Amino acid sequence: MLNRMLRSRYLPAFLMLAAMLALPYVLPSTYYLRVASMVFVFALAAMGLNLLLGLAGQVSLGHAGFMGVGAYAVAIGPTHLGVPAIPSALAGVALSCLLAYLMGRPILKLKGYYLAVATLGCGLLISMVLTNEAQWTGGPDGMGVPRLVLFDAPVRGVQTWYYVCGVALVIGMVLAINLTFSPTGRALRAIRDSEVAARVVGIDVARQKLFVFVLSAAYAAVAGSLLAFVNGHITPDSTSGFLRSIELITMVVLGGTGAVLGPVAGAAILVILPQALTVFHDYEHMILGLVMMACMIALRQGLVPALTARFRERTA
Amino acid sequence: MVGRILGSVAIAATLVAGGWSGARAEEIRIGSVVSSTGPASLLGDPQKRTLEMLVEDINAKGGIKGNKLKLVLYDDGGDANAARTFATRLAEEDKVAVVIGGSTTGTTMAMAPVFEDAEIPFMSFAGAIQVIKPVRKWVFKTPHTxxxxxxxxxxxxxxxxxxxxxxxxxxxxxxxxxxxxxxxxxxxxxxxxxxxxxxxxxxxxxxxxxxxxxxxxxxxxxxxxxxxxxxxxxxxxxxxxxxxxxxxxxxxxxxxxxxxxxxxxxxxxxxxxxxxxxxxxLAADDPQRPVVLDYTKAYEKKTGQPVSGFGGFAYDGFMIVAEAMKRAPSNKPAAIRDEIEKTKGFVGVDGIYNMSPQDHMGLDLSxxxxxxxxxxxxxxxx
Amino acid sequence: MRASAMTTELLQFTFSGLTVGAVYASVALGFTLIYNASHVVNLAQGEFVMLGAMSTVFLAAAGLPLPVAMILAVLISMVAGLALHRFAIAPARGADPIALIIITIGASIFLRGLAQIVFDKRFHSLPPWFGAEPIVIGGAAVLPQSLVVLAGMLVVLVGLWLFMTRTLFGRAILAASNNPMAATLVGINVPVIVAATFLISSLLGAVVGILVTPITLTSYDAGTILALKGFAAVMLGGIGNPPGAVLGGLLLGLAESFGAGLISSQYKDAIAFVILLAVLLLRPRGLLGGAALERV
The missing domain is CATH 3.40.50.2300 (Response regulator)
Incomplete structure (x- = not known):
């Protein structure tokens, strides 16, 4: 049984689930649960991006824009439209997918850095609308998110949201693993390795790329909705800003593109490190920059692939 | 494996935090989250310097009622999400008695619910009126709207x-x-x-x-x-x-x-x-003249930079809290909160503050x- | 009468766009140089601009004569450029492009963190070279410093072109960027070439920073937005093409100023990006980008 689990492709999801269930017994206060929730949320968004970047080899520098759509959906729906939170969240995911579809159709033809700058532009557009349309979004100072009410009981407490975020991440992982080992996953890997070759073997390149782009936008939107629920107050910069997009891509690359646990490791580094570096006060940014550079120089495939490779070497 | 990493990070962090929370009886912890870097650093940087200066100053004079102050200050980089995390940290880990900070309206609004839940008085430097309207029991602010x-x-x-x-x-x-x-x-x-x-x-x-x-x-x-x-x-x-x-x-x-x-x-x-x-x-008989000149001289001497109105928000916020702590019967958050609300005729660099249960800013147009x-x-x- | 008021207005927008665009263009040029030699997109390029400007401000404030402060500031920025190559880019040679980008992001965070400690977090300016009294051209008011920036841009372009085509070293850079393998075979030391492009880019950044600070002001975190706009300009013009970078920068600046003046100041950055997207959809490799080459 254990042996089968260890060999299972779902091993990373099992590990994540176990870690999620065990952590509350180790962590001394809700502050740590809050930090862990942030790791889960950003890992989820980064995981979607990892499907796009790691699996299909397509880059997006505007992914926080989709997070913003998900986040503002659960704020605007209940506040302005009288729609309950859960349908609002679903609508946010749907809207995010629709936007990704409409944007992706033309821009996914672009390659490499051209795709990077086009997605960056799309992300900026979303962020700009959220900042400027203040009658809906509260403008740059942001807006409050009404508490989620389920069965007439408000969902509150750091602990509850910790489990919600954790479960969402595990589900996201299982879906990502399924996709990776599906025919679509193989097609996407073929596209990453060579679009021309993929086309020659009969893969509908444009369609597959669009599919994974829309899927990654859905991951980001779910993460955005969760972020909004956990925080209770959202601002355009903290959900959809350009720097947030850069942060997401950094998480994916630091953790290791392609590895399912990569985004989790990357998110953990970028969420926990600033908390740990507060002891250095004014020097924290310098140290953060140094750590990022050192990580990428020493472990150029990213944390998880580099470490697993070393682990295999040692056990082999 | 990630679980293990997370776990060991958590344990390490606990050890560090344990070192911090081994508070001596006479130490009062004052929390602060300001945007001392990032797009709002123009606001947060002078606020950080002001708070550090004032705490040092008060401790040099023997503290408040003989209690030394300890400032626990975090930089949120202008990010409301980071502000919220640091707010939780102040409330849960650092166990502060009072929080002074929140450079922007966005970060302040992200933190306010944390301190409302934890019942810790929160003195914000945010401008917008929504911070104090509707009145929140534990939230105050110093700048004019x-x-x-x-x-x-x-x-x-x-x-x-x-x-x-x-x-x-x-x-x-x-x-x-x-x-x-x-x-x-x-x-x-x-x-x-x-x-x-x-x-x-x-x-x-x-x-x-x-x-x-x-x-x-x-x-x-x-x-x-x-x-x-x-x-x-x-x-x-x-x-x-x-x-x-x-x-x-x-x-x-x-x-x-x-x-x-x-x-x-x-x-x-x-x-x-x-x-x-x-x-x-300022006119020689202006009631604010002494306090303005004191703060200006002290700040410019300490930092070598010209004084800024944003730092002034922090000055007023800190001094109102310090005065409240002097009056309060205990160093409990609730006692400090009640005394902040009773602030009357406090002469600050931004005006003369008269707070009440209905007005958690206490400034008028004058x-x-x-x-x-x-x-x-x-x-x-x- | 109305028509001439309109012309004046458009002329005013043009000058505004060219001034801002010249800054983007020079950041874009710095990107292009490094990209050509090493295929690294250096997102720390904006920090070179900031280092040049802030160092000048602080050295001048420390009592150095302004010209000396400027020269020292350029040297400081060049040291930073060389250090970036030596300690971060060179050790990661052969890594994925995306990993290299993350390294340059790390470098820019590091440099910003350093600047906020060494300098401060306030805004600073430098005195304009020929006074602040605007010159009126066709009814539009232009700051003399804008002309200095544009002239400086031209000098840099011509200088760079001469250097690249007329000197042995410049031609070695060109050769190395066209085909590193062949360049190595004919005896060109490619790592030295790459280091040289970092040096030139940081010099370029610092010079621009010093030229524009009298107009734009500067602060420790001025680099981020410049890197963003410069990157957009590079892609608009077509990556790897120096005239394309300049064209992209100028067009981006013009798009912003005309967008702000004629359509909506609230959405002017959006307008600029929509134009960028439109151009890329028509020309997927930018305005002056070469033909599509795809490895199989």
Missing amino acids: DLMACEKIFTDLNARKLSKVAFLSGTDGFGKSMRDQCVAAAPKFGIEVVHEETYGPRDADMTPQLTNIKNKAGVQAIIIPGIGQGPAIGVRNYKQLAIAVPLYVSHGVASKEFIALAGEGAEGVRLPAAALLLGEK GFRMVEIRKGDWVAVP
Whole structure:
């Protein structure tokens, strides 16, 4: 049984689930649960991006824009439209997918850095609308998110949201693993390795790329909705800003593109490190920059692939 | 494996935190989260320096009622999400008695629910009125609301018999919030907003926007709500285009270096300002004069930088809390909160504070003075 | 009468766009140089601009004569450029492009963190070279410093072109960027070439920073937005093409100023990006980008 689990492709999801269930017994206060929730949320968004970047080899520098759509959906729906939170969240995911579809159709033809700058532009557009349309979004100072009410009981407490975020991440992982080992996953890997070759073997390149782009936008939107629920107050910069997009891509690359646990490791580094570096006060940014550079120089495939490779070497 | 990493990080963090929370009985912890880096660092940096200076100062004088203060200060980088995490950390890990900070309205609003739940008094430096309206039991703030700045400007416009204005407002939180308040309040003063433009916080040139304003018929005055480099560049471009109508900037222009940055264009520009900006120019019998000069001298000596209105928010916030702690029967958060709410006649650099259960700011319009820039210096306009 | 007022207005927007665009263009040029030699997109390029400007401000404030402060500031920025190559880019040779980008992001965070400690977090300016009195051209008011920036841009372009085509070293850079393998075979030391492009880019950044600070002001975190806009300009013009970078920068600046003046100042950055997207959809490799080459 254990042996089968260890060999299972779902091993990373099992590990994540176990870690999620065990952590509350180790962590001394809700502050740590809050930090862990942030790791889960950003890992989820980064995981979607990892499907796009790691699996299909397509880059997006505007992914926080989709997070913003998900986040503002659960704020605007209940506040302005009288729609309950859960349908609002679903609508946010749907809207995010629709936007990704409409944007992706033309821009996914672009390659490499051209795709990077086009997605960056799309992300900026979303962020700009959220900042400027203040009658809906509260403008740059942001807006409050009404508490989620389920069965007439408000969902509150750091602990509850910790489990919600954790479960969402595990589900996201299982879906990502399924996709990776599906025919679509193989097609996407073929596209990453060579679009021309993929086309020659009969893969509908444009369609597959669009599919994974829309899927990654859905991951980001779910993460955005969760972020909004956990925080209770959202601002355009903290959900959809350009720097947030850069942060997401950094998480994916630091953790290791392609590895399912990569985004989790990357998110953990970028969420926990600033908390740990507060002891250095004014020097924290310098140290953060140094750590990022050192990580990428020493472990150029990213944390998880580099470490697993070393682990295999040692056990082999 | 990640679980293991997370776990060991958590354990390590616990050890460190344990080191911190081994508080001695006589130490009172004061928490703070400011945006000392990032897009709002212009606000947060002087606030951080002010708080550090004041805590050092009070401890050097023996603390409050013999209790030393310990400042636990985090930098949220202007990110509301980080602010929320640090707020949880202050409440859960650092077990602070009171929190002073929150440089922007966005970060303040993200943190407020944490301190409401944890029942810790929270003194914010955010401008917008939504921080204290509706009144939240545990949340206070020191800066004037943007509405007051608008009213001060409109009163001055009325006195000059000008009624048609154009706005060039920043798209950051400060500029946007003040613009909204001003536009809403304008009809009450018989002011008509005839044209509106905006600028991004990092824009290096606003001549296109000002050209439009210049060519708009009937504009009698221009108002630039914003902070940082924006208003300075706006004033430069206003001079460059030789626009003749009067120009107003806001209290977001919080420091004397604005005059240097804005250059010759600043001549004749007016703004609503707190007493802090006037410094030596305050009348000898002005009740705020001693406190303004004390803070200015101490800050400039300590940091080598000119004093800033944003640091002034922190000064007033800290001193109100310190006074409340002196009066409070215990160092419990609830006791401190009750005394903050009872603040009466406190003379700060931003005005004279009279708080109440209905008013968690406690300033009236008298805190603002209309000043004009003449020959590179502020002059009070009667 | 109305028509001439309109012309004046458009002329004013043009000058505004060219001034801002010249800054983007020079950042874009710095990107292009490094990209050509090493295929690294250096997102720390904006920090070179900031280092040049802030160092000048602080050295001048420390009592050095302004020209000396400027020269020292350029040297400081060049040291930073060389250090970036030596300690971060060179050790990661052969890594994925995306990993290299993350390294340059790390470098920019590091440099910003360093600047906030060494300098401060306030805004600073430098005196304009020929006064602040605007020159009126066709009814539009232009700051003399804008002309200095544009002239400086031209000098840099011509200088760079001469250097690249007329000197042995410049031609070695060109050769190395066209085909590193062949360049190595004919005896060109490619790592030295790459280091040289970092040096030139940081010099370029610092010079621009010093030239524009009298107009744009500067602060420790001025680099981020410049890197963003410069990157957009590079892609608009077509990556790897120096004239394309300049064209992209100028067009981006013009798009912003005309967008702000004619359509909406609130959405002017959006307008600029929509134009960028439109161009890329018509020309997927930018305005002056070469033909599509795809490895199989």
